[in-house]
Amino acid sequence: MNQFNKDITLNEVLRRQIEVTANQFLQNELTAVLGYKPHTRIDRSKDDVNYRNGTYTRTIDTEYGEINLTIPRDRLNKFQNALFPPYVRRTDG
Known part of the structure; x- marks a missing residue:
């Protein structure tokens, strides 16, 4: 048995899954607000065009x-x- 697998608890598995799911949700929520998917070419010459501007980290x-x-x-x-x-x-x- 692999040493790394036996040390992982159910709590840790749930924590990791919550973290991944929450981060995906945040990215999808921003996509919904902006109205276009990441890496899509948009016309930035208009003043009211909103686009992605990096990220910051938070710990909850x-x-x-x-x-x-x-x-x-x-x-x-x-x-x-x-x-x-x-x-x-x-x-x-």
């Missing part, structure tokens, strides 16, 4: 352990994620 404490989130940003600051409100560092669910 959950009942399964800390999850690291990569929160995407947009140029016009219209993206406000619905899953994790600003300044929240702990969640019960």
